[in-house]
Amino acid sequence: MVVIAFPSTSEKTISRSSLRAIFGMRLSKWPADTPVKVFVMKDDAPEHNAFSKILLQVFPHQLRLAWDRQVFSGQGQYPEQVASTQEMLFKIASIPGAIGYIKSSEVTKNVRILQIR
């Protein structure tokens, strides 16, 4: 699994703590001040499971609970859910500020890979 972002994103690397804050729906801006737009797959998708556990190092059910707590107290919003790898690639390639994840083997030239530092 790799983290992918909109191709002209200023960043090439990202820290795990920022990644957790972004996917925890707490950090909503890139350092260059552009809004972050988070895309995820369904909770039970194998890609989501692998991304959560290996890259974020957060259990997927903990991530869901963190979103629920924020949404139902008025403090945050849910990330946008995509149905397929193709949709993930399309969104990340076309929406400025977009961030998501994908299997390494399915990366295309239209998205930027963010290395975790």
Next chain:
Amino acid sequence: MCVSFKFAKAAAWIFIQGVFLLWTSFAHAENFMGNELQLHGFLTQGVVTTSDNNFLGQSNKKASTDFRELGVNASLRPTSDVQVSVGILSHKAGKTDNGQARLDYGLIDWTVSSSERGRGGIRLGRVKNPYGLYNKTRDVAFTRPSILLPQSIYFERTRNLTVAADGAELYLDRYYEDGSLFVTFALGKPQIGSEAAKVALIGLTPNGRFESNLTPILNVIYEGDGGKYRLGFTAVKIDTNYNPGARDVLQAGRLTSTHKIFSAQYNAEHWSLTSEYALRPITVQRFGPNAPDSTTHGQSYYAQGSYRLTPKWEALLRYDVMFTDKDDRDGKAFAAATHRPGFSRFSKDWTAGMRFDVTPQLMLRAEYHRVNGTGYLPIQDNPNSSTLVQRWDMFMLLASFRF
């Protein structure tokens, strides 16, 4: 209850259901003038039956359905730094809450500064109180560990005091390599003017109203290793004045209380352990001869384990204890002074429960409580203390739908 009132109640309920259905028919996220508008909600229905005593309605040897939670909320982010959110809640809980729809929260959240190391901001309006691990979403069944939150700390009885406050909340997040620190400081007025809040504090007989001063709350949570462990501390300073009613048994007194809660949680992939400990000293002054000046040291704690058998099934076991007065744990001194049962001054609750997530939107739960003491039972559902029974059992079922 007169016929027209019954009709009005039914009409109000149908109206709420209509709004709910309408809400579900909108998509989860809409584009609203170029910004994302998210609409969500939940509908929870519980059934409660007890061997003795009443909880959440007339449950004594009967099945009570007077436990219902219905909420809808909307949020909009006009810029990446600002979120406007509104939540409406109808909470039916026996005689303590009639289910009237009210503003649960309504706030504007402005992130003043943010970087990859953290963020800081302010929430203004009606804000959910940052109290312990569960209070902010205490009425959302999906975010609770059980049907009933541990009553030693998240009382149904006194929920109006702690649920939300009108004012401001400052927040500061720090994101470190090893974990994250979340600090929240809130200053607001709790919703304390209601009859239920008055009864919770001083009982049924006095007929006055409480008025609260600004209540500060400090909440600090450290989440280590992506949330594998969470350590928390909360301090709340409640300061209220009592305005007596006509020919009241109490005079214009003052009630103050500083609650401190220590929270700890460990989350493994398939199991979680959670414990919270609270100190609740309550001081009453100048209420007159019927309530002499005093300080009562309340104490509460629970330990809870949950195990995820499969992604859809979760089992829970908890021991939950509260003492109204830790210097009179068994209530003997209280019983001698008041001729009311000493066991109404504590409760020790063993809970076993199961959760089944049928789909991500639909959850079913069952729960059994074996309780010694009636300390957390609301007076409104049990007005006659001579009918209370010390050792009682409770069985609960719950279904919750969300979108």
